[in-house]
Amino acid sequence: MSNDDRIDYIEFAVADIAAAKAFYGAAFGWTFKDYGPEYCEFSDGRLTGGFTTLAPVSTGGPLVVLYSSRLEATQDKVASAGGSISKPIFDFPGGRRFQFRDPSGYELAVWSRD
Numbered sequence: 682m683s684n685d686d687r688i689d690y691i692e693f694a695v696a697d698i699a700a701a702k703a704f705y706g707a708a709f710g711w712t713f714k715d716y717g718p719e720y721c722e723f724s725d726g727r728l729t730g731g732f733t734t735l736a737p738v739s740t741g742g743p744l745v746v747l748y749s750s751r752l753e754a755t756q757d758k759v760a761s762a763g764g765s766i767s768k769p770i771f772d773f774p775g776g777r778r779f780q781f782r783d784p785s786g787y788e789l790a791v792w793s794r795d
Contacts, residue, residue, distance in 0.1 A: 688728070690728075690729060690730050690731070691728070691730035691731075691745060692730055692731045692732075692733060693730070693731070693732050693733070693785065693787060694733055694734070694735070694736035694737060694738050694739060694785075695732045695733070695734060695738060695785045696734070696738055696785055697734075697784070697785070698718075698719075698720075698721050698732050698733075698734060700763075700784050700785075701721075701732045701783070701784065701785060702721060702723075702732070703762075703763075704762050704763050704764065704783055704784050705723060705762075705783070707758070707761070707762035707763075708755075708758045708759045708761075708762035708764060709725065709747065709755075709758075711723045711724060711725050712724050712726075718734075719733060719734045719735050720732070720733050720734075720735065721733075725747075738785055738786065740782075740785070740786040740787045740788065744780075744788065744789065744790055745787075745789045745790070746778070746789070746790045746791070746792055747789065747790070747791045747792075748791070748792060748793065749791050749792070749793050750793060750795070751793075752770055752777055752778070752779065752791065752792075752793040752795070753770065755791050756769070756770060756779050756781075756791070759781050759791070760781075763784050764781040764782060764783055764784070765781060765782045766779060766780075766781050767780045767781055767782050767788055768780040768790075773792075775792075775794070776792050776793050776794045776795065777792065777793055777795070778790050778791060778792035778793070779791055
């Protein structure tokens, strides 16, 4: 299967790589591979991306959306890991979702079909 024309990598500029790793590891179980003090690759088990301190933090841009089959439990994990819920669970065409800000200020969403 070709990866042409598909999202291949997502990179976040963060102020603190250790804090980003702690949050995403606790909230979503992501794993990490360090490439020195200014760059860390993450994996969610399907997609990889990176955290870097080499660029200024800019929290605008497209909304990254994750999936969860246990939406309430995931919202609780996000809050427990230090994320702030910006839009609690709500219905939308196709399912339900919530939105949150990570410790660096990025807004992401998590959705479920149920």
